[in-house]
Amino acid sequence: MNIFNKVALQGLLKSRARTIVTIIGVMLSAAMITGVATLATSLQNYMVNGSILKYGDWHVSFSDVDQAFIKQQQDDDRIANTISFENIGYAELENSKNENKPYVFIAGFNQNTYDTLPIALTAGHYPKNSSEIIVPSHLKENGEVSIAVGDIVTLQVGQRMQHNLPLSQSDAYQGHSENLIAQQEKTYTVVGTFKRPAFEEVAAPGYTVITTVDDFSAMSSFSAFIKMDHPRKVHDYVDEVKQNHFVYNDNVLRFMGLSKDKMFNTLLYSVGAILVALIMLGSVLLIYNAFTISLNERMRQFGILLSVGATAKQLRNSVLFEGLCIGAVGIPLGVLVGIPTVSGVLSLVSKNFGNVAYSGVPLALYVSLPIILCAVAISFITILVSAYIPARKAAKTPVMTCIRQTNEIKVEMKEIQTAKWLERLLGLERTLALKNFRRNKRRYRTIVLSLTLSVVMFVSASAFKTTLQQAADSSAVNTDYDLLFFSETMQEEEATPLFERFQNVEGVYEGSYQAMMDYSTTVRVDDVTSDFRQTVAAEPTNETIDLPLDVQFLEDALYFDFLKQLGLDPAEFTGHNAKAIAVAKVLPNDAMDYIDVFTKQAMSFLLTPMTNNEQQVAPYSVDITFVETYPIDPLPKQPSEVKPYTFMVVVPYQQIVEWGLNGVPMDRGLTFQSKNTTASIAEMEKIAQAQGLSSEYTIYNANEIFEQNRNIIFIINLFTIVFIVMISLIAIANVFNTISTNIRLRRRELAMLRSVGMSDRDFNKMMRFECALYGFQTLLFGLPISGFLAWLIYKGMLAGGADVTFTFPWASMTISLVGVFIIIFITTMYALNRIKKENIIDALRDDLN
Numbered sequence: 001m002n003i004f005n006k007v008a009l010q011g012l013l014k015s016r017a018r019t020i021v022t023i024i025g026v027m028l029s030a031a032m033i034t035g036v037a038t039l040a041t042s043l044q045n046y047m048v049n050g051s052i053l054k055y056g057d058w059h060v061s062f063s064d065v066d067q068a069f070i071k072q073q074q075d076d077d078r079i080a081n082t083i084s085f086e087n088i089g090y091a092e093l094e095n096s097k098n099e100n101k102p103y104v105f106i107a108g109f110n111q112n113t114y115d116t117l118p119i120a121l122t123a124g125h126y127p128k129n130s131s132e133i134i135v136p137s138h139l140k141e142n143g144e145v146s147i148a149v150g151d152i153v154t155l156q157v158g159q160r161m162q163h164n165l166p167l168s169q170s171d172a173y174q175g176h177s178e179n180l181i182a183q184q185e186k187t188y189t190v191v192g193t194f195k196r197p198a199f200e201e202v203a204a205p206g207y208t209v210i211t212t213v214d215d216f217s218a219m220s221s222f223s224a225f226i227k228m229d230h231p232r233k234v235h236d237y238v239d240e241v242k243q244n245h246f247v248y249n250d251n252v253l254r255f256m257g258l259s260k261d262k263m264f265n266t267l268l269y270s271v272g273a274i275l276v277a278l279i280m281l282g283s284v285l286l287i288y289n290a291f292t293i294s295l296n297e298r299m300r301q302f303g304i305l306l307s308v309g310a311t312a313k314q315l316r317n318s319v320l321f322e323g324l325c326i327g328a329v330g331i332p333l334g335v336l337v338g339i340p341t342v343s344g345v346l347s348l349v350s351k352n353f354g355n356v357a358y359s360g361v362p363l364a365l366y367v368s369l370p371i372i373l374c375a376v377a378i379s380f381i382t383i384l385v386s387a388y389i390p391a392r393k394a395a396k397t398p399v400m401t402c403i404r405q406t407n408e409i410k411v412e413m414k415e416i417q418t419a420k421w422l423e424r425l426l427g428l429e430r431t432l433a434l435k436n437f438r439r440n441k442r443r444y445r446t447i448v449l450s451l452t453l454s455v456v457m458f459v460s461a462s463a464f465k466t467t468l469q470q471a472a473d474s475s476a477v478n479t480d481y482d483l484l485f486f487s488e489t490m491q492e493e494e495a496t497p498l499f500e501r502f503q504n505v506e507g508v509y510e511g512s513y514q515a516m517m518d519y520s521t522t523v524r525v526d527d528v529t530s531d532f533r534q535t536v537a538a539e540p541t542n543e544t545i546d547l548p549l550d551v552q553f554l555e556d557a558l559y560f561d562f563l564k565q566l567g568l569d570p571a572e573f574t575g576h577n578a579k580a581i582a583v584a585k586v587l588p589n590d591a592m593d594y595i596d597v598f599t600k601q602a603m604s605f606l607l608t609p610m611t612n613n614e615q616q617v618a619p620y621s622v623d624i625t626f627v628e629t630y631p632i633d634p635l636p637k638q639p640s641e642v643k644p645y646t647f648m649v650v651v652p653y654q655q656i657v658e659w660g661l662n663g664v665p666m667d668r669g670l671t672f673q674s675k676n677t678t679a680s681i682a683e684m685e686k687i688a689q690a691q692g693l694s695s696e697y698t699i700y701n702a703n704e705i706f707e708q709n710r711n712i713i714f715i716i717n718l719f720t721i722v723f724i725v726m727i728s729l730i731a732i733a734n735v736f737n738t739i740s741t742n743i744r745l746r747r748r749e750l751a752m753l754r755s756v757g758m759s760d761r762d763f764n765k766m767m768r769f770e771c772a773l774y775g776f777q778t779l780l781f782g783l784p785i786s787g788f789l790a791w792l793i794y795k796g797m798l799a800g801g802a803d804v805t806f807t808f809p810w811a812s813m814t815i816s817l818v819g820v821f822i823i824i825f826i827t828t829m830y831a832l833n834r835i836k837k838e839n840i841i842d843a844l845r846d847d848l849n
Contacts, residue, residue, distance in 0.1 A: 004310070004318035012325060021736055023330040028729050030334020030379040031341065037375045038342045038367060045366040047255040053361055055198035055251040056117045058083065058225035059234045063245040064168040065224050067216070073226060078237060080227045083116040085109050086213050087168070087221040090180055090206050091155035097144040100173050103180070105206030106133070106157060107223070108213030117199060117225065119210065124149045124192025127212040134192040135209050140696060143207065146489075148696065151190045158182035160205070169223070170245035173205035199225070201247060231256055302397075316391045323387035324380075331379045338375075339367060448777045451824070455782035455816045456789065458728055462812035463790035470804045480632045481512075481671035482702055483680060485688075490668050490695040492656075498691060499670050505683045507676040515553040515656065516635050517666040518610040519649070522546055523598075532597045532645065535588045549647040551607065552634050553666075559652045562631035574652055582624045586645040597645060601626050607649070611664060620659050624649060635669040636700070677701050736827045750832075760836075767832060771824045778820055783813055 012019045062069070064087065073082045086108035093104050109117075114126060122137045133153075140146050147153065160167040162178040188211065200208045216222070228234050231253065238246055253259040302315055343365045350363040485502065487495075495513065503511045522544050525533075533545075560570040563581070572579050584597035603626075608619040630650050656662065674680040681699050688697065754763065787808065794806045 004305070004314050005321045007305075008318045008322040009325065012322060019326070022326055023333075026326055026330025026379070026383060027334040027337060029382060030331040030375070031338035032334075033378050034335045034338030034372065034375040035342045037371045038339055038365070039345070041368045041371050042342065042346060042364070042366040044255055046361060046363045048252060050361040051252045051255055054118060055249060056225065057081070057252075058116070058227045058249050059231055059253060060228075060238055060249065061199055061223060061225045061247050062241075062243045063087075063170045063223050063247070064166070064221050065243065066222065067220075069243075070222060070224050073224065078229055078233060080229045081116075082227075083113055083225045084216075084222045085113045085117075086216050087223055088186075088211070088213075089157040089183065090160050091157050091182075091186075092180060093143065093145060093207065095145055098142055100203070101143060101205055101207055102173060103160070103206035104135075104155065104209050105169055105204070106155070106186075107208055107210050108216070108220075109210055110213060110216070117197070119197060120195040122193045122195060124190075127191055127210065130211055130213055131188060132191045133188040133209045133211045134194050135190055136196050136207050137193040137696075138196050139207055146696070147190055149190055149192060152187065153190065154185060154187045156182040157184050157186050166221075167205075168221075168245050169204045169206060169208075170201065170247065171205070172203045198249075198251060199223070199247070231258055234258065312396065316388070319387050319391035320384060323383045327380055327383045331376055331383075334379065335372065335376065339365070339372075447774060448781070451774060451778035451820055452782040452785070454728075454732075455778060455820060456786050458816050458819075459782075459786035459809050459812045460789045460793065462815075463786075463793050463809045466807060466809065466812075467793055467804055470807070482674045482677050483508075483672040483684070484635070484700040484702060485670040485672075485684065485697060486635060486667070486700060487669075487695050487697040488667050489665055490693070490697065491663070491665075492668075494691075494693060494695060495668050495670065498688070498693075501687050501691075502670060502672060502684055505672075505674075505680050505687070507674040507680040508672045509675065510673040511671065512555045512558050512632060513653070513668070513670050514555060514632065514635065515653070515666050515668045517551050517553075517661070517664070518548065519551050519607045520546060520548045520610055521605045521607050523603075523605070527598055527600065527603065529596060529599055531588050531595050532586050535586050535644065547647060548610065548643060549607070549649060550634065551649045551651065552630065553653045553656050554631060554650055556652045556654055558631055559650065566627060568625070574654065576658065578651070578655065578658070579623045579625060580649050580651045581627050581630075582647065582649040583628070583630050584626055584645075584647045594646075596626070597647060598626065609661075609664075617660055617664055622649070622651075632671070635667050732823055736823070764832075767828055768825070771821065771828050774824050775817075775821045779817060782816070782820075786813060786816075 058081075065084075070082060070084050073079050088106040088108050090103040090105055093102055096102050108130070109127075119126075119134075121134070124134065127133055135147050158181045160171075160178055161181055162171075162174050167174070167178060188209075194210070197208055226237075228237060234248070234253070235258075238248075248259065250259040305315065306312075346363055346365055485498070499511065499513050502508065525543050525545060528545060559573075563570045563573060566581075568581070573581070585594040586597055587594050602624065604621065604623050606619050606621050609617045611617060630648055634648060651659075672680070678701070681701055684699055688699075750763075753766075758766075790809045791806060794804060
């Protein structure tokens with residue numbers, strides 16, 4: 001170790017308090033960088049494993065290959081696994097309303113395929129032989145074709161051709177330019193339904209149906225799914241194979257950072273870069289200030305070393321060695337603190353993450369050695385940058401300037417002069433504090449800058465947390481029921497006995513039933529508000545507007561109880577020519593409250609049913625009274641059916657007969673409240689299967705949706721609070737280091753004031769006023785900047801599609817305001833108490849060597 005490094009090491013040991021605080025700051029910085037990196041890799045590992053569970057453990061698929069190709073890939077050392085299924089062929093799907101999917105595509109699986117490609121059954125069981133199939137459950141919704149479990153279907157299976165060229169699932173429907181050449185007739189029994197498989201492309205022309213094949217035909221076409229040993233080589237592999245029809249498993253690759261989704265990759269890396277940049281900013285500020293003040297303290301020492309022949313490079317290396325010594329202690333401590341902290345956070349949120357994303361995948365700590373090494377490297381770079389900037393500046397300072405320290409204070413008399421009235425107002429002690437504040441502006445700017453950035457980081461992080469939580473809260477949905485049994489085709493004859501049995505299910509303590517149907521009506525332009533026309537851009541036709549609406553047929557007892565709460569006579573709302581209540585509201589753009597759609601509180605409407613049923617249903621004229629809300633939440637609708645306004649007519653269930661709707665298909669729902677939703681759903685499923693329902697149905701667990709929103713909010717709160725705490729600790733360490741060291745540098749000045757007779761009371765009064773000047777200067781700059789950044793965070797979230805409103809961060813500003821004064825006061829008093837314990841004569845003789 002050379003002499004310069006020994007001097008630097010002695011300086012660290014001499015100024016123990018400053019060294020310890022700097023090491024703590026480095027430790028916190030390294031802990032945050034390590035924690036963010038480890039948290040990111042743990043979340044990435046969780047999302048990759050969850051995506052594999054949901055979409056399959058493969059990286060690229062080929063939709064039209066032969067057995068020779070599959071054998072070749074199985075022998076390729078770059079490939080970890082190859083899975084395939086037989087492309088049996090296509091068959092026309094009669095009555096399909098989806099013009100882009102006129103076929104069914106029959107895939108032949110073996111047991112190995114079932115084990116690797118995730119198929120989520122919604123009813124029934126897997127095919128046991130080649131005469132059984134399972135069909136997609138979205139077939140009815142997407143293609144309006146109903147095929148139920150137990151049905152026997154006969155298909156003319158063949159090959160799609162276009163100009164004598166075969167087409168595969170990767171080729172979109174070509175319209176009249178292609179034709180289906182039938183090759184054989186196959187009869188299947190439907191034994192189950194399943195969710196749309198992940199390997200089926202959105203533009204695929206055929207709905208995938210699956211059967212079981214014991215032995216693959218050697219002459220058949222196959223779809224192959226390839227898993228690479230090294231996923232990063234998947235793109236080079238595809239370029240080398242040169243197959244026309246291939247699909248990447250982007251659902252898995254994107255979380256590895258390997259997809260070609262540039263927007264997602266940009267988001268993935270930019271968020272991490274912003275977090276690391278924010279941490280580095282606080283860390284550089286802390287360590288930079290520490291080294292700047294340290295160099296100011298050692299400036300005369302540097303001047304003496306320069307005068308005896310030391311070079312600027314040697315001095316710079318000495319300061320960098322000091323930084324490396326601090327890093328050698330602080331960074332390992334930071335890594336040892338960061339990893340267990342992340343492990344503790346993950347253990348707290350693992351259950352909540354399972355409810356939000358993938359319930360079958362544990363969220364566990366995943367430590368990546370390369371990532372930890374990167375975190376350590378970033379921490380060292382932060383220290384070196386923080387140390388190099390002031391070291392370079394000190395090395396360029398002339399020798400005599402360093403020895404005399406004439407660069408510390410450069411002011412003219414007029415800059416520190418104060419008005420006589422101000423001196424009388426403040427008194428001697430406060431005037432001295434004000435003059436000292438003006439006398440050494442550079443030093444005080446450092447302190448104010450440290451305090452300001454601390455306030456800005458705290459308020460900005462708090463505003464980010466508040467805005468995220470508001471976005472999560474706005475996505476939460478409240479309903480009046482825990483469970484919903486929903487069917488679009490069920491008739492009342494099936495629903496009534498089912499409702500009675502469901503009410504006796506264990507855990508269910510309250511239930512109701514309802515039905516919903518789509519209607520439309522025509523209203524005069526003058527009868528709707530101008531805000532409504534502007535919000536929905538309603539175009540009048542001959543001074544009238546056509547409005548779709550929903551009619552809710554609600555359980556009689558529940559409906560009449562609601563009328564009594566409104567002070568309405570139930571007798572007027574039943575029977576022939578009965579009245580009805582309705583909710584008609586719209587939320588204008590950038591508005592907080594809903595407004596009325598109609599200008600009047602009661603109107604007459606002619607309601608026309610919107611049904612594709614062959615049964616003719618006549619329009620119905622009804623007098624409607626508008627109310628503020630409906631008795632119970634309506635049944636859910638598909639996103640494509642959601643209107644930009646609410647127009648819901650509510651009538652008693654008995655009016656179905658009066659309105660001539662007997663036997664007309666409509667959405668029906670049985671709603672329940674339950675003490676144990678999971679157990680209740682399991683028992684309801686058994687009852688529904690035992691009853692042998694002919695209609696398709698879905699059981700929704702609304703409580704799971706609430707729990708998911710609560711978990712999202714909890715996760716956001718926990719992560720942001722941990723982040724705010726760590727940022728605050730860095731800021732506190734920064735302020736403590738800056739102020740305490742600054743006061744330490746003023747030992748002779750403060751000792752001189754005490755030597756001429758300044759009492760402890762007057763001395764404390766002067767220092768408290770200095771604290772107030774620090775605080776007010778900080779708030780003067782910090783609060784406006786924080787408010788502006790909070791607004792920028794809001795605008796960024798708004799641009800990202802979040803439903804948020806701007807909330808000025810009064811609470812976090814108040815906390816930061818109080819915190820700034822407390823931190824300044826405590827730090828100042830701590831440093832002064834240490835100085836007061838020293839001998840005045842020794843302090844006056846101190847040449848700061």
